[in-house]
Amino acid sequence: MPQLNFNRTKKIIDKYKLPFARSFLIKSSEEAVKRSKELGFPVAMKISSPDIIHKSDAGCVAAEIKDEDHAKKAYEDIIKNAKKKKAKIEGVIVQKNISGVEAIIGMKSDPQFGPVILFGMGGIFVEIFEDISLRIAPIDKKIAEEMIDEIRSSDILKGARGREPVNIKSLKDILVKISNLSMENKKLESIDLNPVIVDKKTAKIVDARMMEYEK
Amino acid sequence: MKNNLEKLFKPKSVAVIGASRDPDSVGHGILKNLVRGCVFQAEFCRPFKGRIYAVNPKASSILNTRSFPSIKDIEEDLDLAVIAVPAKIVSSVMKDCAEKKVKAIILISAGFAELGEKGKKLQDEITSIAEKANISLVGPNCLGIIRPSANLNASFAPSMPPEGNIAFVSQSGAIADSIIDWAIENRYGFSNLISYGNKAMLDETDFLEWLDKDEKTKTVALYIEGMKDGRKFMEAAKKVSMKKPIVALKSGMTEKGAKAASSHTGSLAGSYNVYKAAFKQSGVFLASTIEELFDISKALANQPPAKKNSIAIITNGGGCGVLCADYCSKLGVNLPDLKDSTIKKLDKTKKMHPAYSKSNPLDIIGDALPETYEAAVNTLLQEDYISGLIVIQTLQTMTNPEKNAMILIEARKKFPDKPIICTYMGGKFSRKSIFMLEAHKIPDYNDVSKAAKAMKALIERNEQLKK
Numbered sequence: 001m002p003q004l005n006f007n008r009t010k011k012i013i014d015k016y017k018l019p020f021a022r023s024f025l026i027k028s029s030e031e032a033v034k035r036s037k038e039l040g041f042p043v044a045m046k047i048s049s050p051d052i053i054h055k056s057d058a059g060c061v062a063a064e065i066k067d068e069d070h071a072k073k074a075y076e077d078i079i080k081n082a083k084k085k086k087a088k089i090e091g092v093i094v095q096k097n098i099s100g101v102e103a104i105i106g107m108k109s110d111p112q113f114g115p116v117i118l119f120g121m122g123g124i125f126v127e128i129f130e131d132i133s134l135r136i137a138p139i140d141k142k143i144a145e146e147m148i149d150e151i152r153s154s155d156i157l158k159g160a161r162g163r164e165p166v167n168i169k170s171l172k173d174i175l176v177k178i179s180n181l182s183m184e185n186k187k188l189e190s191i192d193l194n195p196v197i198v199d200k201k202t203a204k205i206v207d208a209r210m211m212e213y214e215k
Numbered sequence: 216m217k218n219n220l221e222k223l224f225k226p227k228s229v230a231v232i233g234a235s236r237d238p239d240s241v242g243h244g245i246l247k248n249l250v251r252g253c254v255f256q257a258e259f260c261r262p263f264k265g266r267i268y269a270v271n272p273k274a275s276s277i278l279n280t281r282s283f284p285s286i287k288d289i290e291e292d293l294d295l296a297v298i299a300v301p302a303k304i305v306s307s308v309m310k311d312c313a314e315k316k317v318k319a320i321i322l323i324s325a326g327f328a329e330l331g332e333k334g335k336k337l338q339d340e341i342t343s344i345a346e347k348a349n350i351s352l353v354g355p356n357c358l359g360i361i362r363p364s365a366n367l368n369a370s371f372a373p374s375m376p377p378e379g380n381i382a383f384v385s386q387s388g389a390i391a392d393s394i395i396d397w398a399i400e401n402r403y404g405f406s407n408l409i410s411y412g413n414k415a416m417l418d419e420t421d422f423l424e425w426l427d428k429d430e431k432t433k434t435v436a437l438y439i440e441g442m443k444d445g446r447k448f449m450e451a452a453k454k455v456s457m458k459k460p461i462v463a464l465k466s467g468m469t470e471k472g473a474k475a476a477s478s479h480t481g482s483l484a485g486s487y488n489v490y491k492a493a494f495k496q497s498g499v500f501l502a503s504t505i506e507e508l509f510d511i512s513k514a515l516a517n518q519p520p521a522k523k524n525s526i527a528i529i530t531n532g533g534g535c536g537v538l539c540a541d542y543c544s545k546l547g548v549n550l551p552d553l554k555d556s557t558i559k560k561l562d563k564t565k566k567m568h569p570a571y572s573k574s575n576p577l578d579i580i581g582d583a584l585p586e587t588y589e590a591a592v593n594t595l596l597q598e599d600y601i602s603g604l605i606v607i608q609t610l611q612t613m614t615n616p617e618k619n620a621m622i623l624i625e626a627r628k629k630f631p632d633k634p635i636i637c638t639y640m641g642g643k644f645s646r647k648s649i650f651m652l653e654a655h656k657i658p659d660y661n662d663v664s665k666a667a668k669a670m671k672a673l674i675e676r677n678e679q680l681k682k
């Protein structure tokens with residue numbers, strides 16, 4: 001089950017006009033500084049490697065990077081930690097640091113039903129509570145809305161306890177696009193958009209992992 | 216032949232291949248089930264009315280049925296063959312059936328794909344014999360088929376259940392088998408009982424499509440372990456569920472799927488959750504226990520959908536009413552407050568106890584007589600804002616279960632668009648009245664939580680049909 005590299009993943013994401021957080025794949029500390037400035041601090045960095053799945057556990061993620069020195073050091077630390085794991089390294093991804101509510105959107109190709117679309121709240125909601133909803137693709141906006149309504153923590157998205165409601169339409173939009181994408185690319189075995197960070201204005205995919213079937 | 220199952224369910228003639236004189240053998244049991252309707256004698260057993268033949272090279276007559284050395288020796292046409300011979304001779308027996316131009320085969324014998332690769336090869340071989348000869352094939356490794364309305368018990372199940380309007384399609388022979396005794400005891404009726412085993416040819420989707428057109432079937436209950444083509448099932452279920460409700464029990468609930476660490480979605484979208492999603496999308500009700508499967512099916516087959524989510528409870532026992540309200544609220548069954556105008560109407564009947572609850576649940580107090588029930592039931596059903604009733608009866612010295620049942624049966628006729636669900640809490644002394652209710656298509660449940668679930672299904676059914 002090989003993982004698609006950053007460039008191939010990005011290509012699919014762009015083709016389907018999925019809102020990916022503005023990112024660059026960087027390969028040196030000089031580039032780290034240059035791209036960070038271009039994005040504007042604070043930024044976040046993480047390793048791009050098919051071998052490292054749990055990036056933060058491996059010390060291969062840095063958030064809230066506030067200045068040039070910090071950017072340089074973050075890049076070097078990430079590379080150093082990745083080398084400790086003897087991982088294949090494609091580079092480091094630098095992104096604008098964005099905050100909001102974390103959601104997860106995914107796809108799994110099921111042997112009996114084909115592409116299945118998943119929606120859940122990110123972080124502990126999905127890890128501990130397995131608070132998710134599933135539908136067999138293809139799905140339309142109405143079904144996407146049902147999926148969002150169905151999870152137990154959906155009130156968080158709608159603005160529980162004085163929080164600002166997030167842009168649910170943008171989440172629905174991603175769900176439908178992932179459904180279209182998976183119906184048209186049957187070689188894909190799974191997709192994890194984790195996290196998708198959403199606020200009142202928009203939703204951005206911060207990390208995407210796509211797997212394809214072995215040839 | 217997948218499209219013509221008529222001969223399978225409504226045969227005019229049946230041969231049992233592997234019929235035996237040994238009363239402990241499967242072949243003997245099947246023949247007896249055809250000749251007498253059952254082995255364990257029950258009031259619902261009827262002998263098969265069509266022609267019956269035994270096939271056994273060593274006997275000339277079994278159970279007063281003429282036996283032939285081979286199916287080819289039978290001169291008349293044959294619709295159905297039930298095969299119970301060792302796996303290794305099945306393919307030669309099936310070739311004989313093909314030559315004889317048999318229309319349908321129920322293959323009881325085990326020893327095929329369930330045993331692994333070698334068995335799978337044998338299964339493929341016999342499937343291709345059936346395909347080439349345009350034979351509808353059920354099984355192998357199955358219990359068989361029972362269709363009470365046709366007096367057809369082509370199985371080695373112990374007995375014949377009552378005739379009814381629910382079709383049970385079960386991947387497990389044991390589950391189909393075990394509910395028969397229970398169904399006889401509780402007078403739970405079936406239009407068809409279908410055990411399809413390894414589904415070498417005919418599978419749940421094929422049966423679903425046939426049951427869609429079966430005039431005896433109002434609701435389909437499914438027990439499923441796994442499917443080969445989930446999308447094909449969804450397509451059929453979407454179509455059928457618009458006409459007839461489908462309820463499914465799926466085993467494998469705790470299976471977490473392969474915890475593939477490389478994909479979050481993969482580990483979360485475990486097989487059971489995927490089935491749940493597929494059922495929801497194709498209008499299939501999900502049951503979580505065997506009992507729930509038949510409880511929900513009974514409600515859907517016999518009651519109209521609740522036009523609005525607005526239900527009233529009538530009870531002669533406070534505690535039972537409160538508990539029922541708890542279950543309703545947990546399930547999202549809405550119990551509206553009774554309007555002042557309704558209370559006035561109830562007062563006006565002069566049948567209410569001075570201490571009756573004047574709210575929903577409507578507690579008409581322990582000493583409620585049939586006329587109290589009658590006034591309460593008819594007053595509430597006349598209200599536009601009440602779309603269905605749950606009626607609870609607890610047995611007390613002055614309670615008259617049969618008269619109360621008659622009142623509900625009358626109300627059912629007067630208000631055909633509003634579902635009535637009963638909970639006669641009791642046993643021995645309520646039995647007769649429960650049979651009365653159910654004979655008139657008013658489902659009764661021995662617990663208020665089950666009644667609440669049944670009503671929930673009738674509310675959901677209405678939403679399904681609106682989509």
